[in-house]
Amino acid sequence: MTTTIVTREIALLRDAKDETVEVSSSLMDEDAFRAFYDRTSRGLWLFLVRVTGERQIADDLLQEAYYRFYRAGSTYESEGHRRNALFRIATNIARDAWRRRGGIVNTPIDEATASIVDHGMDERTDLARALERLKPKQREMLWLAYANGSSHEEIAEVVGVAPGSVKGLLRRARTKLAELLGNAPQRTGKETR
Amino acid sequence: MNAPDCQRQDELLDALASGQWPDASDRELRAHVAECTECAALAVVATSIASDRRDIEHLASPPPSGAVWWRMQMRMDREAREAAAKTVRRTHSAIVLVTLGALGALLVITRLAGTAWSWLADTMPRPAELATLQHLAPSMTTVVVAAASVLVLAPIVVWLAVAEE
Ligand SMILES: [Zn+2]
Numbered sequence: 497m498t499t500t501i502v503t504r505e506i507a508l509l510r511d512a513k514d515e516t517v518e519v520s521s522s523l524m525d526e527d528a529f530r531a532f533y534d535r536t537s538r539g540l541w542l543f544l545v546r547v548t549g550e551r552q553i554a555d556d557l558l559q560e561a562y563y564r565f566y567r568a569g570s571t572y573e574s575e576g577h578r579r580n581a582l583f584r585i586a587t588n589i590a591r592d593a594w595r596r597r598g599g600i601v602n603t604p605i606d607e608a609t610a611s612i613v614d615h616g617m618d619e620r621t622d623l624a625r626a627l628e629r630l631k632p633k634q635r636e637m638l639w640l641a642y643a644n645g646s647s648h649e650e651i652a653e654v655v656g657v658a659p660g661s662v663k664g665l666l667r668r669a670r671t672k673l674a675e676l677l678g679n680a681p682q683r684t685g686k687e688t689r
Numbered sequence: 690m691n692a693p694d695c696q697r698q699d700e701l702l703d704a705l706a707s708g709q710w711p712d713a714s715d716r717e718l719r720a721h722v723a724e725c726t727e728c729a730a731l732a733v734v735a736t737s738i739a740s741d742r743r744d745i746e747h748l749a750s751p752p753p754s755g756a757v758w759w760r761m762q763m764r765m766d767r768e769a770r771e772a773a774a775k776t777v778r779r780t781h782s783a784i785v786l787v788t789l790g791a792l793g794a795l796l797v798i799t800r801l802a803g804t805a806w807s808w809l810a811d812t813m814p815r816p817a818e819l820a821t822l823q824h825l826a827p828s829m830t831t832v833v834v835a836a837a838s839v840l841v842l843a844p845i846v847v848w849l850a851v852a853e854e
Pocket residue numbers: 695696697698721722725726727728729
C-alpha cells in the first residue's frame with residue numbers, strides 16, 4: 497500500500513519536473529558524480545529519513561534528488577555550495593512529497609516498516625516522533641544545524657529563507673522540540689525573552 | 690521582532706561541538722544552563738539530534754553510486770527518446786492539418802476552375818490550340834496522390850531530422 501503511494505508520488509514528481517527542467521550541457525562526468533555521491537549520500541539519506549519520517553520515501557527521494565541535481569548540471573564555487581544545492585533540491589522535493597500526502601509525515605506502519613521493527617532496526621525514535629510534530633521547515637533547520645553542523649548561511653541557502661531570519665526560526669523550533677521531548681525547563685527569571 | 694539570544698549560547702555550542710558537554714564543561718556554564726530556558730532547550734535539542742544521528746547512522750544504506758549512475762543514464766536516454774517522439778508527434782499533427790487544409794482549398798479551387806472553364810467553353814468560341822492544353826489541367830487523382838505522399842513522407846522526414854540531432 498505504502499509502496500504504491502510512494503511510487504505514485506515519485507511518478508508525479510517526475511512528471512512535474514519533466515515540464516520544467518532543461519538538461520544542462522555541462523553535466524558532471526561519471527567519476528566526479530560518483531565521488532560526490534559517495535561523500536554526500538549517507539548524510540542526505542539521514543536528512544531525508546528525519547525530514548520525511550519514512551525510510552522508503554527517503555530512499556526514493558534520494559535518487560530523485562541526485563537525478564535533478566545531475567541534470568541541472570550547474571557549476572559551483574566550492575564543494576560546500578554544491579552540497580548545499582543538493583540539499584536544497586532534496587528539501588524541495590521532500591516538501592512536495594509532504595504536500596502531496598496532505599501534510600502527513602508518516603503513513604501507518606506497513607509490512608516493510610514492520611519487518612524493520614522486527615529486526616531491531618526501528619529508526620522511529622522518540623526524537624523522530626517529536627520531529628514529526630514540527631513544521632517541515634523546522635525539522636529541516638534543526639537537522640541541518642545540529643546533525644550536520646551547518647552554519648546559518650548554509651541553512652538559509654538550503655531551506656530558502658533570509659540568512660537574518662535563521663536565528664529566530666531556529667530558536668522557535670528548538671523551544672517547540674524541547675517541549676515535545678518533554679524536557680522543557682521550568683521558566684525562570686533568567687529567561688532572556 | 691526577535692529577542693536577542695542568550696549571550697552564553699556560543700559558549701554552550703562550543704562545549705557541545707567539542708564533546709565537553711555536559712560532564713567536562715565548565716561548572717558555571719552548567720549552572721547557567723540549568724537556569725536558562727533558552728540554553729536548556731538548545732542543550733537538549735542539540736544533544737538529542739546529534740545522538741539520534743549517531744544511532745541511525747548504521748541504518749543509512751543509500752544505493753551504490755554505480756547503480757545510481759547507471760539508472761540516471763537510462764532515465765536520461767528514455768526521457769530524450771520520449772521528448773523526440775513528442776516532437777515528431779506534434780510536427781506530424783501540424784503537417785497533417787496543413788496538408789488537409791491545402792487539399793480542401795485545392796478541391797475548392799479545382800471545382801471553381803472547372804465551372805469557370807465550362808462556362809468559358811460554352812460562351813466563347815474555342816480555338817483548336819486550347820483544346821490541346823486542356824489535358825494539362827491538374828486532375829483530381831494527381832492532387833490526391835500528392836497529398837497522400839506528403840502525409841506519408843512528412844513523418845519520416847521529421848523523424849530523420851530529429852534523429853540526426
Ligand atoms: Zn542562556
